[in-house]
Amino acid sequence: MIKLLVTDRDGQNHELDADTGLSLMENLRDQAYGVEAICGGLCSCGTCHVYIGENWLDKMPGVGVEEEEILEGVVDRETHSRLSCQVPVTDELEGMDLTIAPFSL
Numbered sequence: 001m002i003k004l005l006v007t008d009r010d011g012q013n014h015e016l017d018a019d020t021g022l023s024l025m026e027n028l029r030d031q032a033y034g035v036e037a038i039c040g041g042l043c044s045c046g047t048c049h050v051y052i053g054e055n056w057l058d059k060m061p062g063v064g065v066e067e068e069e070i071l072e073g074v075v076d077r078e079t080h081s082r083l084s085c086q087v088p089v090t091d092e093l094e095g096m097d098l099t100i101a102p103f104s105l
Contacts, residue, residue: 002091005053007099009034020091024050024084024098034100041085043067046074048084053097060087076102 004016006028018027025048028035036047043066052060057080063071067086071077081101 002089002094004089004093005095005097006031006033007097008032009100009102018089018093020089022089024048024082024087024089026085027089028084028100034103035084036103037085039085043070043083043085046070046083047103049074049076049101050082050084051078051099051101052080052082052087054080056093056096056098059092059096074101 001017001019004018006014006016008014014033016027016031023041025035025037025041029037038047039045060082063082064086067083070083071081074081
């Protein structure tokens with residue numbers, strides 16, 4: 001288990017105990033932070049869009065073709081946007097900060 005620093009859609013900060021071996025989305029969806037995850041992690045909806053702290057981007061796996069296609073269609077995309085269903089939680093992410101992106105379909 002690692003700690004993540006999460007800013008929800010209301011701007012509130014939270015410290016989340018996240019399970020390694022799961023995706024970021026799986027750790028976020030049951031919280032009241034605003035991650036809808038409508039497709040359940042199939043990388044087909046964009047409702048798990050988050051902004052990763054820019055200092056953490058080099059610790060992330062690369063953006064795959066499917067994720068890039070979904071991100072091209074989300075509103076409010078930033079250079080540090082990711083779909084949380086595509087980010088595995090690993091020990092290297094201890095202390096990572098992220099912000100839940102505005103909801104959009």
